[in-house]
Amino acid sequence: MPVQSYEIAHPEYLYIQKGGETLYGCDQDWYQIEFRERAGCGPVAATNLLLYLKQKNGLEKPPYRNDSVDEALTAMNDVFLFVRPKRRGLHTVRRFVKGMGLLARNYGLSFRYQYLNVPPHEEKRPDLRTVTQFIADGLRNDVPVAFLNLHQGDVPELAGWHWVTIVGLQTREDGAQDTGDSGGDVVGAGDAGDAGVERPSDDTGDGAGDVGTGGAGTEGGAGTEGGAGRSPLAATIRFFDQAKALEMDLGVWLRTTQKGGGFAYFCKPTVRRE
Numbered sequence: 001m002p003v004q005s006y007e008i009a010h011p012e013y014l015y016i017q018k019g020g021e022t023l024y025g026c027d028q029d030w031y032q033i034e035f036r037e038r039a040g041c042g043p044v045a046a047t048n049l050l051l052y053l054k055q056k057n058g059l060e061k062p063p064y065r066n067d068s069v070d071e072a073l074t075a076m077n078d079v080f081l082f083v084r085p086k087r088r089g090l091h092t093v094r095r096f097v098k099g100m101g102l103l104a105r106n107y108g109l110s111f112r113y114q115y116l117n118v119p120p121h122e123e124k125r126p127d128l129r130t131v132t133q134f135i136a137d138g139l140r141n142d143v144p145v146a147f148l149n150l151h152q153g154d155v156p157e158l159a160g161w162h163w164v165t166i167v168g169l170q171t172r173e174d175g176a177q178d179t180g181d182s183g184g185d186v187v188g189a190g191d192a193g194d195a196g197v198e199r200p201s202d203d204t205g206d207g208a209g210d211v212g213t214g215g216a217g218t219e220g221g222a223g224t225e226g227g228a229g230r231s232p233l234a235a236t237i238r239f240f241d242q243a244k245a246l247e248m249d250l251g252v253w254l255r256t257t258q259k260g261g262g263f264a265y266f267c268k269p270t271v272r273r274e
Contacts, residue, residue: 006139007168007238013055014048014144014167014240016066025165025240026051026066030073036080042090045146045163046083046100047076048240049266052144053111057269061107079103089161093117093148093262096163100266108272114138115264118254120150125260128251132235135169135250138265145265147239153256157248159241166263168238169250 016023025048028040036043051066053059064075083090083099090096093115104111116134118125126134138145145166152158235250 002173003170004136005168005170006136008052008139008144009142010052010056011167013052014066014165016069016072016243018069023069023243024245025243026072026076027243028076029242030069031076031080032073036077039085039089040076040080041163042085042096042099042148043080043083044076045165046096046103047072047079048165049100049144049146050079050103051075053266053269056142059109059269061109062103082106090163091148091150091161093146093264096146096148096264104269105272110270110272111266112268113264113266115262117262118257118260120258120260122255125254128233128235128254131250131254131263132169132171132233134263135166135237136171138263138267139166139169141265141267143265143267144240145263147237147263148261149253149257150259150261151257153253153258155248155253155256157246158253160259162241164239164241164246166237166239167245170236170238172234172236174232174234 011024014025016026026044028037028044031037031040047064050062051064051072054062054064062075062078064078065071066075082103083096090099094117097113097115100111100113114134114137116126116131118131135145147164147166149158149160149162149164152160152162158164233251236247237250238245238247240246
């Protein structure tokens with residue numbers, strides 16, 4: 001199919017009402033401590049993922065709600081204690097995964113995770129098809145995908161050194177026309193099992209495993225080869241950032257970012273048995 005669209009089944013799980021206005025996910029500007037407001041984009045993305053997982057799976061814990069900004073802020077503050085930025089912020093995907101593991105263990109849970117790193121050196125980056133397949137796998141599992149962008153490249157919709165929450169993806173082969181109503185396949189959630197494979201990983205490769213059960217990935221491994229040059233594939237992601245719904249060209253980011261970043265998602269939550 002020349003055009004395909006992927007999306008989470010219930011984006012409304014992340015909506016927050018404020019005075020009759022619909023907000024799209026959490027906003028780090030709601031933090032009331034200066035460091036958290038400045039460096040809290042990673043915990044905010046983690047909060048969005050957890051709010052979705054909780055409602056999708058009917059989890060009792062963590063005890064988060066987002067019926068109002070105040071309730072969402074309570075969740076954000078709790079997540080910050082585990083998915084914790086340092087002076088440079090939360091600047092690796094692996095640290096994000098580790099923090100989610102600490103939170104999961106605290107609440108007696110475990111999550112299946114997948115992550116994909118985008119190294120700063122262009123020749124070591126995964127290509128656009130690899131990146132879109134990773135995001136599509138997450139969305140087919142009906143979970144949002146956290147996106148770390150260390151440098152926004154030529155994408156004005158993004159802020160640099162920043163985490164956002166991907167909720168949708170459209171891919172288009174070169175020559176296909178995007179008319180707004182693509183006429184292609186909309187791939188719903190729940191069509192995939194575990195995405196990808198388990199293998200060792202470091203900050204230049206990818207990883208898979210479980211968090212909340214004693215660890216978050218292993219050391220070692222090699223980067224993903226292939227480069228990020230021009231591709232006959234075009235890709236647009238829809239994402240939530242600072243309570244707004246936005247779109248951007250993923251291929252432009254992958255070609256022009258100077259520092260890379262990465263992606264992560266969590267699925268299949270289970271309650272740990274003591």
